[in-house]
Amino acid sequence: MRVLITGARGQVGQELMLSAPHDWQVSGFGSSELDISDAQQVRAVLQSLQPQLIINAAAYTAVDKAETDSQRAHAVNHLGAENLAKAAQQVDCPLLHISTDYVFAGQHAKPYTEEDVPAPSSVYGASKWLGEQAITSCCKRHIILRTSWVFGLHGNNFVKTMLRLGQERDTLSIVSDQVGGPTSARSIAHALWQIAEQYKTSGNSIWGTYHFSGAPTCSWYDFANEIFTQASALKLIERSPTLKPINTSDYPTPAQRPAYSVLDNSKISQQLKIAQSDWKNELNIMLRALKDAQ
Template sequence: MRVLIIGARGQVGHELVRQAPPAFELIALGSHELDISSAAQVNQAVAEYQPALIINAAAYTAVDQAETDTERAYAVNRDACLHLAHAAQQTNIPLLHISTDYVFSGQAAQPYCESDLCQPQSIYGASKLAGEQAIAQHCPQHIILRTSWVFGIDGNNFVKTMLRLAQTRTELSVVDDQHGNPTSARSIAMALWRIVNLYQTNPSQPWGTYHYSGTPSCTWYEFATEIFAQALQLGLIAAQPSLNPITTADYPTAAKRPAYSVLDNQLFSEKFGINPLDWRQELSAVLLSLRAHSQA
């Protein structure tokens, strides 16, 4: 079974390649090989490679930059999803796609379910929601996996930023009034491969939109505290910077983030038998890999 992985050089894309079961033939493309904002390139790639399934891990993920680079954000996060949905629908293959907790407003007081109202607060969130809608409308065989606060070995993420800052700073201020779920890129990749495996044995799957994130929920400040505690223990940093909890108002950003975007994973667990992983254990694995890379 041939699987086309798009966005193969991103955080999740790398892990999709790393975690791929050997039984599948991979066509893993970065943005230089396939620009999904071009319908012609999408159609040509699908015609040339004739995949049995597409996984889209590509997105415009620069949340603050999207506020001014709006056209590009919509081209990648909405229009490209429409091109992929059309191509998948026309060739009768499934499309697995990743979306975000930023489709929600953040005003809730309990974890968001799939059926909860989407009210994005940013261009990034709005463009991702438009992409979800394009896929849901035009490609019946789809899985949209909403996830949050992604970290891993590759690319840029909060864990790597904290480790970098710890090299030069003795004191750091981190937002403590935004609540979410750190999620390892590896766990997302493994969940997607499990769906592919299930599809291979039974092409009739409960297609639709699902939530999948790490557990338990925390704030960015709590996430940073755990990163530094583990990094110190593993010898990745010489000393822990002193951490100050601050409010969102103390740290203005171009894009508004949801104050509370905890995702309810129950539906996904029920339908696919995939349970959320403890992000603290996933963090340990990422830090060990980073340490091994730095020693190599």
């Protein structure tokens, strides 16, 4: 099975490369090797590799920076996704694509399903939603996997930021009125490989949009508390800072965050038999790996 992975140097991309089936021919390209916003480059790579499956892990993810760098955010998240979708359709190749909870406004009181209509409130969210629409219209065989609050061993993320700030400060103020589902890059990669394995075995899949995120639901404050509880137990850190819960209004950011971005995972469980991940267990795996690397 020939698989092309874009964004192979990112959080999820690196996990995809590390967990790829050993007997598959997997080619991973970072943004410096394949800029998906360049349609000609995308077509050339696909014509050369002739992949049987594409996994798009490439994305512009600087949420706040996107507010003033909208052209680049749209070039990657919208037009880049469209370029891949069109090229994949031309070579009759399925496309697996990672999207985000930010496509929703975050004003729900119950978990978002795939049937809920997106209404992004940030440039980043809007660019990802336009990318989803481009894929849906340009590539018949596709799966869009929406996820949330991604963390992992590679790249920058909330867990690493908390561990760093916890060593520098005695007290940390953490937003407590935004609720979601932390999701490890490792579990996202595993879910994508499960989908790929199902496709290889059957030659088909139940194409469409799916939600995949970690459980249980928590706030950023809850997440931070668990990070320091586990890190202390593992002796990864010498001391834990005092955590102070604050409201979003106390910590203004350029981009508006969804207040409620819990994703309903029922569809992926029922149709693709992929179980929701336990973020506390995934966090423990990550922290143990960081401990072993010390």
